[in-house]
Amino acid sequence: MEVPNQCPHCTNDHCIRSVPLFASLEPDAVHALTDQMEHKSYQKGEILVREGDTATGFTVIRQGSAKAYRTSADGREQILYIFPANDYYGARFLFTEEKVPYTVEALEETHVCILSKAQFSLLLEKHSSIALQIIEAMANRMSRLETAMQSMGGRNADLRIASLLLEFKEPYGRYNGSHLEITLPLSREGLANYLGLARETLSRKLVQFEEEGLIELIGQKVVRILDLERLADLSVLVD
Amino acid sequence: MEVPNQCPHCTNDHCIRSVPLFASLEPDAVHALTDQMEHKSYQKGEILVREGDTATGFTVIRQGSAKAYRTSADGREQILYIFPANDYYGARFLFTEEKVPYTVEALEETHVCILSKAQFSLLLEKHSSIALQIIEAMANRMSRLETAMQSMGGRNADLRIASLLLEFKEPYGRYNGSHLEITLPLSREGLANYLGLARETLSRKLVQFEEEGLIELIGQKVVRILDLERLADLSVLVD
DNA sequence: TTTCTACTGTGATTGAAATCACAAATTGAG
DNA sequence: CTCAATTTGTGATTTCAATCACAGTAGAAA
Structure with missing residues (x-):
């Protein structure tokens, strides 16, 4: 069409x-x-x-x-x-x-x-x-x-997801007050297909990240970054 | 130096x-x-x-x-x-x-x-x-x-390894008689680090491929491809 | 040759993520 | 607003690859 x-x-x-x-x-x-x-x-x-x-x-x-x-x-x-x-x-x-x-x-x-x-x-x-x-x-x-x-060569899902959040920081993040908030451009399914993970794993990891105080999920499209530093440690970036 | x-x-x-x-x-x-x-x-x-x-x-x-x-x-x-x-x-x-x-x-x-x-x-x-x-x-x-x-987004190691062999076909393969033989440019450890797999997994998968008649290991640097078609099926290439 | 060092294979075990199955929540169309 | 369709979360289970541990092998150096 x-x-x-x-x-x-x-x-x-x-x-x-x-x-x-x-x-x-x-x-x-x-x-x-x-x-x-x-x-x-x-x-x-x-x-x-x-x-x-x-x-x-x-x-x-x-x-x-x-x-x-x-x-x-x-x-x-x-x-x-x-x-x-x-x-x-x-x-x-x-x-x-x-x-x-x-x-x-x-x-x-x-x-x-x-x-x-x-x-x-x-x-x-x-x-x-x-x-x-x-x-x-x-x-x-x-x-x-x-x-x-x-x-994607890394050994665990946390690494992939943390790296994804950092990658999305630039194009999709903006500051709401003092908090960095990322508006995800894809559904959970889409994100999973980007990361090469199962959708369920991504869901579980995101709530785990939330429980650990790394992020806060706002609705299902927005992620507020609470601890960028710890997220960076989890990610692929060295130093 | x-x-x-x-x-x-x-x-x-x-x-x-x-x-x-x-x-x-x-x-x-x-x-x-x-x-x-x-x-x-x-x-x-x-x-x-x-x-x-x-x-x-x-x-x-x-x-x-x-x-x-x-x-x-x-x-x-x-x-x-x-x-x-x-x-x-x-x-x-x-x-x-x-x-x-x-x-x-x-x-x-x-x-x-x-x-x-x-x-x-x-x-x-x-x-x-x-x-x-x-x-x-x-x-x-x-x-x-x-x-x-x-x-690397794929779900199993077979896919990665089959894709690697096809990738190496071009630069490192040559025909010895009617058989395509790939001279691996890296050690097992190196290949594993390229694929994002554990060395042990790669070893095991290669002998498994050999048992299944897909390849033949000649020394530890040369792989003879016995069934390119089936290898391609395993790989990432669609059609 | 012998010895030393690297690399490689293989078993046992663990563990993390995939899968399966379904309930809850959200969205969107009428 | 209501209802259907889609998306998402979550428990139970399985599976595949990582890890651990070690033995065998090849390759280089003496």
Whole structure:
């Protein structure tokens, strides 16, 4: 149920300018880009692109958010990335791979702008600074993957969960008074699929963390961090 | 015990030309580069760079091989990468991070060439094609990290080990007659640290694989693959 | 060769997380 | 608001891998 329409957020330049990747472009380049992009909308649960498809274009999430995951032979869903608004995906597999390496699914109502492979290549040629920014963005994702790998190689669930909370501190945390509160972007099931744990284990560990005074659960989407230091000790971060 | 010396392999142009990243450079650019690079040698077990150090330069492994790992609070060593000859590391953390994200340790006698951050930046400016090749190389590493994440999120050790064997098929496998044989680049302990498993579990699983007719162990460094198909079924790869 | 040191395999046991099963709570649609 | 559907928590149980302990093996050095 893709609804190709004129994305109201994209008919003016603001759209692209709020995407860090394009922040360095001059106004008329932004204008040109805006015209070329294709706009689509998705409801929660709809698939933006499916693992194994031939590469679509470079896709910017204008509004909403999405998860990227792979499905294993046993049916398990391993979430690899969570893309918040203004993030993008698809730069990488325009360069190397023919096939899309993961399924991307909307976590809520989501609007995206798509630039075709050809247009994206042209953009890269004209504005070489964008290549450097892509390298930088890729570097950040690699950092995260490396930390995830370390955390998933660990021996206990506490480590994974503590590392997850610290990872989410940046993008999803904010201070409410003096307390850091993280608004979880996924359901328990989703978090479990991100961590490679059973949902039940995650539930139990979270209440255990609460009993130990590490966190406080507020509703089921918000976690208040009570003891960041002890959480960091549990996590993968050394020193 | 770094032994800065004139690396015999680097005083002529061949050195750099066999590194895919620099394959596209013209002869005199190669010449200029060669002069700028610093050469070092390490014995097995020596540390090339340590996690948390301030970034050294872009480093090319001329001869030998190395492992990159992080150490967790509990002392566990999670291996993130294995760098074979002609591979390189350090491009990424010249862009973004100040601190080196992992320790690199020689797996055997190893010779490297190092390009300083400043020189590397200059190179990038002059030869924009190198930026694209770096993106491509990063894309490949990301692919591997994503697969690793999927495999480590899995529920059993068989999956991890089968995925490892398939991963090693490319770089370390070769056909001996009609049989595919993989020469393992690490000890059991090392492999276990790569997989996030206990050494004992890996040992047991390998003999189990052998009993089931999936593989045949030849000495302790070579694995002959007897049933690639069934191995793939066990692994993370779907279809 | 012999000796020493590393690495590797294997049994016994423990333990942590997966699974199974279901109840409680929350959400959302009508 | 009500009711169904989805999500979440929690107990009981099982299972698989970690750990502990040690013996066998290979490899390097003397």
